[in-house]
Amino acid sequence: EDxxxxxPEALRLQEGExxxxxxxxxxxxxxxxxxxxxxxxxxxxxxxxxxxxxxxKEKERLKATLTKKESFLHITAPKPEDSATxxxxxxxxxxxxxxxxxxxxxTQLTVWP
Amino acid sequence: DAxxxxxxxxxxxxRGQQVTLRCSPKSGHDTVSWYQQALGQGPQFIFQYYEEExxxxxxxxxxxxxxxxxxxxxxxxxxALLLGDSAxxxxxxxxGTSGSETQYFGPGTRLLVL
Numbered sequence: 001e002d003x004x005x006x007x008p009e010a011l012r013l014q015e016g017e018x019x020x021x022x023x024x025x026x027x028x029x030x031x032x033x034x035x036x037x038x039x040x041x042x043x044x045x046x047x048x049x050x051x052x053x054x055x056x057k058e059k060e061r062l063k064a065t066l067t068k069k070e071s072f073l074h075i076t077a078p079k080p081e082d083s084a085t086x087x088x089x090x091x092x093x094x095x096x097x098x099x100x101x102x103x104x105x106x107t108q109l110t111v112w113p
Numbered sequence: 114d115a116x117x118x119x120x121x122x123x124x125x126x127x128r129g130q131q132v133t134l135r136c137s138p139k140s141g142h143d144t145v146s147w148y149q150q151a152l153g154q155g156p157q158f159i160f161q162y163y164e165e166e167x168x169x170x171x172x173x174x175x176x177x178x179x180x181x182x183x184x185x186x187x188x189x190x191x192x193a194l195l196l197g198d199s200a201x202x203x204x205x206x207x208x209g210t211s212g213s214e215t216q217y218f219g220p221g222t223r224l225l226v227l
Contacts, residue, residue, distance in 0.1 A: 004155075031213040032163050040161050041118075043203050043218035044156070049163060051213065087155055100146070103155030 004029075006088050006104035011109050016077050021107045023072040024087030025052070031091040033071050034101065035064050046072075047086075069077045078111045116142050117206050117219035125225045126194050134189040134222045137208030145187040146216060147179060148203040163212050175226055184214050191224075199226045 007022045014050070032051050046089035048057040050066040057064045059085055061082065063074040085108045089101040118137045126132050138145050144163045148156035158171035162181035182186045185206075191198055201223050205216035 020197075032215075034215065036218070040222070041201075041221075043221045046215060046217055049215050056125060088153075098169070099144075099154070099161055099207075099214075100158040100171065101148075101205075103148075103157070105153070105155045 004088055004090055004102050005106040006086075006107050008107060009105065010108045013075075013078055013109070014112050015079055015111055018076045018078070020075070021073040021086055021109070023071060023104055025075070025088075025090050025093045025102075026069075027102065028089050031098070034091070035067055035071070035073055036087040036089065038087055038106070040085075044051070044087055050071055058082070075085045078109075080111045080113055082083070083109055083111050117204055119202075119204050119222050120125045121222060122220065123223045123225075125227065127227050128194055128196060130194050130226075131190065131192045132194060132224060134191075134202050134204075134224075135171055136187045136189070136204030136219060138185050138187070138204075139195050140206050142206035142217070143183060143185050144207045144210055145185065145190075146207070147187070147189045148205065148218075149173075150201040150203055150221070152181075152200075159189070161210075168170060168210060186194040194226045196226050 006048045036048040038044045048064040085106040087106045089103045124153045146161040147159040150156040161169040165181045176192045178190045201221045204219045207214040
């Protein structure tokens with residue numbers, strides 16, 4: 001069964017304190033791994049898509065990396081406005097489930113001044 | 114560039130009633146997927162529509178049904194509402210069904226069933 005596990009469930013950082021969020025997955029035929037940011041009561045906001053092991057993407061203070069078993073979202077010198085829930089999702093390559101996203105439960109990040 | 118829009122933003126219903134949620138995809142997109150997100154959980158896939166047909170379906174009962182119109186907009190219908198149907202309902206749009214396209218989400222509809 002396809003699974004996505006995110007850790008930690010919650011993370012509190014002081015402003016400027018860098019850290020990483022983890023997303024481990026078990027899926028047959030990975031077609032893509034996606035990171036989203038979600039603010040309370042809002043829809044997920046797209047951040048990155050990664051397609052193959054070794055790929056990296058960067059955007060401002062965020063950097064996403066991918067291996068064959070997991071992905072990391074590195075946050076460098078975070079600011080309070082980075083506080084949100086970060087969701088990881090994968091798309092599998094099998095015909096019967098092609099195109100659907102499997103989500104983890106998310107990591108709730110709080111950055112305090 | 115207009116993003117994904119959903120209506121209504123909030124809805125309160127009672128058990129046994131029926132509800133219809135609406136979604137307009139991002140400009141240029143032709144595929145719409147619906148997800149249910151319970152509090153503290155990740156979104157769960159309900160179904161996906163492409164070319165006005167249901168192409169994929171998650172593990173949801175037949176009470177959940179949908180439709181896609183020629184202009185690519187979509188509706189999600191839920192019959193015989195249960196308390197457990199209370200959730201944030203998310204619509205996502207994408208281009209094509211290759212299996213690796215990025216899905217962009219709308220703001221969601223918050224449904225409360227009393």
